[in-house]
């Protein structure tokens with residue numbers, strides 16, 4: 357679940373498309389188009405980049421699915 361830092365709406369990972377440009381990973385909020393920064397913390401169990409919101413505490417990202 358990602359939460360827009362602008363409008364505070366949460367979205368499931370499969371509802372938003374992470375994007376990458378020269379400044380790094382981000383997703384655009386479907387509700388307000390705010391650019392939310394993401395950080396690649398390395399490949400997950402399936403080999404895909406695991407993206408977290410940069411201002412989330414790492415300790416909160418302990419959900420393993």
Ligand SMILES: [Zn+2]
Nearest residue numbers: 360363385388
């Ligand atoms: Zn938003």
